[in-house]
Amino acid sequence: MSETAERQPCPMCGQEIPVAAKKCRFCGEMIERKSSNDHAISGLIPYKNPPALIAYYLGLFSLLPCFPIGLVALVLGIIGLRKVYATPEVRGTVHAWIGIVLGGFFGLLWTAITILGLIGAIAAQNH
Numbered sequence: 001m002s003e004t005a006e007r008q009p010c011p012m013c014g015q016e017i018p019v020a021a022k023k024c025r026f027c028g029e030m031i032e033r034k035s036s037n038d039h040a041i042s043g044l045i046p047y048k049n050p051p052a053l054i055a056y057y058l059g060l061f062s063l064l065p066c067f068p069i070g071l072v073a074l075v076l077g078i079i080g081l082r083k084v085y086a087t088p089e090v091r092g093t094v095h096a097w098i099g100i101v102l103g104g105f106f107g108l109l110w111t112a113i114t115i116l117g118l119i120g121a122i123a124a125q126n127h
């Protein structure tokens, strides 16, 4: 009757171990906590930082030759990055940087190609 701690059977050996235990003292099996799993998922996809997430996808789309999307990814990436600095728990640093780097690079590349194309078209008309 002295045992007040909650107990659960070990998933490996079935011995009763404290719920709070990280490791089974009978077989040495590491006990996984459900909360750490949720944490890993939120670290992978920054649900709490939509600008960073949108910047990431727009950054990937900016690989296609349609220049305004890359520039939007660049702006959203910067917004997302500022959000991470203000509140680090929202996460999304990597997603924001992918948006900034991919979006910025390809956004400027397609813009340059479009401008050069227009200059070329104008030069051809002057002939």
Ligand SMILES: [Zn+2]
Residues within 6 Å of the ligand: 010, 011, 012, 013, 014, 015, 024, 025, 026, 027, 028, 029
């Ligand atoms: Zn065990």
